[in-house]
Amino acid sequence: MSGRERQIQIAFRPLNVTDRWDSAAIAAALTPEQRLDLSVAALDLVAAWSCTEVDHLRTDGVISPISRAGHEAANQATEQLLDAFVAMVPRDDMLAPNGQPRIPQNLGLVCERCGCTENDACEDGCSWVTDCVCRSCAAPWEVTPNG
Numbered sequence: 001m002s003g004r005e006r007q008i009q010i011a012f013r014p015l016n017v018t019d020r021w022d023s024a025a026i027a028a029a030l031t032p033e034q035r036l037d038l039s040v041a042a043l044d045l046v047a048a049w050s051c052t053e054v055d056h057l058r059t060d061g062v063i064s065p066i067s068r069a070g071h072e073a074a075n076q077a078t079e080q081l082l083d084a085f086v087a088m089v090p091r092d093d094m095l096a097p098n099g100q101p102r103i104p105q106n107l108g109l110v111c112e113r114c115g116c117t118e119n120d121a122c123e124d125g126c127s128w129v130t131d132c133v134c135r136s137c138a139a140p141w142e143v144t145p146n147g
C-alpha cells in the first residue's frame with residue numbers, strides 16, 4: 001500500500017494554513033523580563049544541543065560525558081522553555097479557530113491536506129496548485145492545464 005492510498009483512507013482534518021503562529025508578534029508583546037527568561041532558556045537549549053553532537057556513542061554503547069551532560073542540559077532547558085512559554089502565552093493564543101495548534105509563520109507554504117512544505121515535499125516531488133494545496137493532493141479538476 002502506498003503512502004498516497006493511506007492518506008485517502010484516513011480522513012485527517014485539513015490544516016489551517018493561513019492563521020499562523022507569529023513568534024515575532026508574540027515576542028514583541030512580552031515584557032523585557034519575559035523576553036530575557038525565554039532567551040536564556042532558548043540559548044541554553046542551543047548550547048546543550050551542541051554538546052550532544054560531540055562523540056555520541058562509543059562502540060560499546062557508552063555515551064560520552066559531554067553528550068550525557070548535554071542531554072541533561074537540553075532536558076532542563078526544554079522544561080525551562082516550556083514553563084516560561086506556558087506562563088506567558090495563553091493556551092488559546094496557540095490555537096487556530098478550528099482548535100488545532102497554529103503552524104509557525106516561519107514554515108512558508110504548507111499543503112492543508114498533507115502538510116508537505118517547500119523543504120519536505122511529497123515522495124514523488126510536488127508543486128503548488130494553490131497557496132495551500134500541493135499537486136499530489138489536488139483533484140484533477142483543481143489543476144489548471146498550466147499548473
Ligand SMILES: [Zn+2]
Pocket residue numbers: 111112113114115116133134135136137
Ligand atoms: Zn499535499
Ligand SMILES: [Zn+2]
Pocket residue numbers: 111114116117121122126127134135136137
Ligand atoms: Zn505535496
